[in-house]
Amino acid sequence: MSTNTTAAAATGTREWRSRFPTVNYLNADYGIWSWLLTKDHKRIGLLYLISVSFFFAIGGAYAGAIRLELLTPMGDLMQSSTYNKVFTHHGIMMVFFFLIPAIPGVLGNFLIPLMIGAKDMAFPKINLLSWYIFMAGGLITFCALLFGGVDTGWTFYVPYSSNFSNTYVTLAGLGIFINGFSSILTGLNFIVTTHTMRAPGMTWFRLPLFVWSHYATALIMILGTPVIAITILLLALERLSHVGIFDPALGGDPVLFQHMFWFYSHPAVYIMILPSMAVISEVVATHTRKPIFGYSFVAFSSLAIAVFGFLVWGHHLFVSSQSVYAGMIFSMISFVVAIPSAVKVFNWTATMYKGSISYDTPMLYAFAFIGLFLIGGMTGLFLAALGFDIHVHDTYFVVAHFHYVMVGGTVMGYLGGLHNWWPKITGRMYPEGWARFAALVVFVGFNLTFFPQFLLGYMGMPRRYHAYPVGEPMWQVLHVMSTGGATVLGIGLLIPAVYFIWSMRYGRFAPANPWPGTGLEWRTPSPPPTENFLVTPVVTWEAYEYRPIEELQTIGPGEPDQPIDGQHPANRGTETEER
Amino acid sequence: MSEHIVPRTTYFAVFGALLVGTAITVAAANFDFGRMNDIVAMTIAVTKMLLVLLFFMHVRYSSRLIWVIVASMFFWLLILLLLTLTDYSSRDWFGSNVGGIMSR
Numbered sequence: 001m002s003t004n005t006t007a008a009a010a011t012g013t014r015e016w017r018s019r020f021p022t023v024n025y026l027n028a029d030y031g032i033w034s035w036l037l038t039k040d041h042k043r044i045g046l047l048y049l050i051s052v053s054f055f056f057a058i059g060g061a062y063a064g065a066i067r068l069e070l071l072t073p074m075g076d077l078m079q080s081s082t083y084n085k086v087f088t089h090h091g092i093m094m095v096f097f098f099l100i101p102a103i104p105g106v107l108g109n110f111l112i113p114l115m116i117g118a119k120d121m122a123f124p125k126i127n128l129l130s131w132y133i134f135m136a137g138g139l140i141t142f143c144a145l146l147f148g149g150v151d152t153g154w155t156f157y158v159p160y161s162s163n164f165s166n167t168y169v170t171l172a173g174l175g176i177f178i179n180g181f182s183s184i185l186t187g188l189n190f191i192v193t194t195h196t197m198r199a200p201g202m203t204w205f206r207l208p209l210f211v212w213s214h215y216a217t218a219l220i221m222i223l224g225t226p227v228i229a230i231t232i233l234l235l236a237l238e239r240l241s242h243v244g245i246f247d248p249a250l251g252g253d254p255v256l257f258q259h260m261f262w263f264y265s266h267p268a269v270y271i272m273i274l275p276s277m278a279v280i281s282e283v284v285a286t287h288t289r290k291p292i293f294g295y296s297f298v299a300f301s302s303l304a305i306a307v308f309g310f311l312v313w314g315h316h317l318f319v320s321s322q323s324v325y326a327g328m329i330f331s332m333i334s335f336v337v338a339i340p341s342a343v344k345v346f347n348w349t350a351t352m353y354k355g356s357i358s359y360d361t362p363m364l365y366a367f368a369f370i371g372l373f374l375i376g377g378m379t380g381l382f383l384a385a386l387g388f389d390i391h392v393h394d395t396y397f398v399v400a401h402f403h404y405v406m407v408g409g410t411v412m413g414y415l416g417g418l419h420n421w422w423p424k425i426t427g428r429m430y431p432e433g434w435a436r437f438a439a440l441v442v443f444v445g446f447n448l449t450f451f452p453q454f455l456l457g458y459m460g461m462p463r464r465y466h467a468y469p470v471g472e473p474m475w476q477v478l479h480v481m482s483t484g485g486a487t488v489l490g491i492g493l494l495i496p497a498v499y500f501i502w503s504m505r506y507g508r509f510a511p512a513n514p515w516p517g518t519g520l521e522w523r524t525p526s527p528p529p530t531e532n533f534l535v536t537p538v539v540t541w542e543a544y545e546y547r548p549i550e551e552l553q554t555i556g557p558g559e560p561d562q563p564i565d566g567q568h569p570a571n572r573g574t575e576t577e578e579r
Numbered sequence: 580m581s582e583h584i585v586p587r588t589t590y591f592a593v594f595g596a597l598l599v600g601t602a603i604t605v606a607a608a609n610f611d612f613g614r615m616n617d618i619v620a621m622t623i624a625v626t627k628m629l630l631v632l633l634f635f636m637h638v639r640y641s642s643r644l645i646w647v648i649v650a651s652m653f654f655w656l657l658i659l660l661l662l663t664l665t666d667y668s669s670r671d672w673f674g675s676n677v678g679g680i681m682s683r
Contacts (some may be wrong), residue, residue: 104601195644223651223652223655227659255666256663259659259666260659260663261662263659263663302637309663310655310658311658313662314662314666317666321670322666322670323665323666323667323669323670323673324673325665325669325671325672325673326662326665326666326669329662329665
């Protein structure tokens with residue numbers, strides 16, 4: 001680092017380097033223990049990045065196996081029992097160990113203290129503990145998969161999971177149970193940090209919407225996760241000692257499991273999507289250079305999603321023995337939850353109106369998010385309608401719907417966020433050309449994978465089957481398209497993995513504020529020092545006080561969005577220094 | 580945040596009360612109260628839970644914000660119970676009991 005600093009100081013055009021701290025959070029300490037025992041929220045964010053990437057790769061490998069099997073109508077790659085395990089493993093790994101922790105764990109941990117002007121989380125040790133619990137839960141579940149796996153589906157429905165499945169249900173459940181505590185502790189940390197650690201002047205309505213969304217996510221984590229924990233515990237008790245909670249023969253009710261499971265697992269969808277919406281709010285404002293249209297509406301829509309999200313779980317039970325009257329109530333409330341989601345989509349679109357839209361990679365992912373989430377959300381309304389749901393229940397229509405929300409929503413937001421804050425996280429720029437290309441590949445691959453599944457589902461192809469009729473030629477065509485798309489998507493996801501790792505060593509140095517953004521995280525060097533800010537910032541401006549890029553280019557930057565390094569935004573991108 | 584110092588005697592008193600509560604739970608299990616079985620068991624359990632919440636978890640001495648958060652937990656529990664009960668209580672309304680096992 002020091003040689004670079006000297007070289008940079010020698011050249012006038014690179015004077016921003018001289019304002020860099022030679023010591024930042026990445027090089028403040030060396031050695032494996034400085035990472036494994038760190039209390040720095042930024043390093044913990046990177047620990048999460050490594051671990052969720054690992055689990056994502058495993059989940060992705062299982063997805064590849066599923067798509068390969070469905071290439072042909074005959075179950076010729078694996079037996080049905082193996083296939084049951086493969087889709088279960090895919091679901092468990094992706095839902096519990098990637099989608100739920102990814103954005104809060106990586107970007108939330110890294111950014112929330114930076115965005116509110118704090119030195120760290122309110123409970124740094126609990127933050128580290130949360131990662132260890134996550135790893136313990138993840139590795140226990142991973143062991144369950146290695147020992148022989150689980151075949152119940154990620155939903156663990158009784159009575160199959162309690163009385164019949166001859167697989168490692170209890171061990172996998174134990175891993176998920178333990179993992180839940182990680183989620184609760186992360187949520188607790190976010191809430192307390194937001195309440196108590198804000199910098200002077202950082203009022204609630206000056207908070208970036210990223211923080212609002214993560215606050216709403218944290219509420220769901222704290223209020224919902226204990227219920228899945230107790231549900232899994234009851235399932236284990238039922239399985240091991242036949243206590244009679246869910247078994248009708250012992251006076252229980254299997255549908256009670258579905259009620260308790262979805263009381264958490266439906267809001268868990270909002271644990272996945274709200275942090276992604278958090279990213280999109282930031283990206284849209286920064287890359288259109290406009291304040292978010294209707295800030296308070298977007299802020300409160302996050303809370304509304306968190307609250308209403310808890311009242312809709314019964315729409316997963318429309319074809320169970322749930323009372324039709326309860327079904328009607330759940331159906332109506334499910335329609336209501338679309339309103340705050342739509343508020344966000346409309347407001348992002350309105351923000352873009354007459355904005356100075358850039359087509360940098362984060363914004364490409366934001367575009368992808370808005371379009372794909374729209375399709376995912378609207379097909380959710382199809383499924384919330386009682387009659388239509390009975391037709392497509394447990395078909396590929398449902399699979400396509402939730403992949404549009406989870407992959408089209410969460411993964412797009414995660415990738416967009418990683419690109420947007422990569423310069424801050426690593427102090428290096430990713431290669432923009434490759435990144436835009438990868439974003440395009442991901443978008444095309446995603447749609448090619450999942451759009452045919454809507455058609456398949458509507459035609460009646462059930463989910464969780466390893467074979468399908470040869471006499472339906474159209475089904476195979478659609479499945480081949482889907483498998484082809486999955487291949488494209490897989491390549492599209494590998495490209496960022498390669499260039500992110502490449503950029504850590506060879507990417508050009510990032511200025512403190514490359515876009516430039518107005519948030520506090522952009523007013524500290526890239527990468528930030530361990531204590532985040534050398535002096536505690538005092539916030540005197542509203543959130544998102546952006547001006548059009550043309551204005552910046554004509555009259556130059558001024559308060560409040562002046563980059564800390566003093567670099568003129570018109571000149572950004574001219575730094576070509578490489579190691 | 581200022582810490583409220585709780586005298587050690589309070590902790591011992593609460594601990595004693597919890598032990599007594601446990602003894603009552605076991606004792607009550609030996610009697611059949613008919614329809615009151617659940618109510619008796621839940622009353623004892625809720626009393627013990629409140630002791631833990633108010634004294635061991637210091638909620639009694641905490642700020643109003645903490646009270647709001649604790650209250651919201653109970654509210655969410657209420658949502659879980661009430662909306663689940665909309666199912667169980669209305670399964671028979673449609674004429675036949677379609678697989679409703681717990682509803683009567």
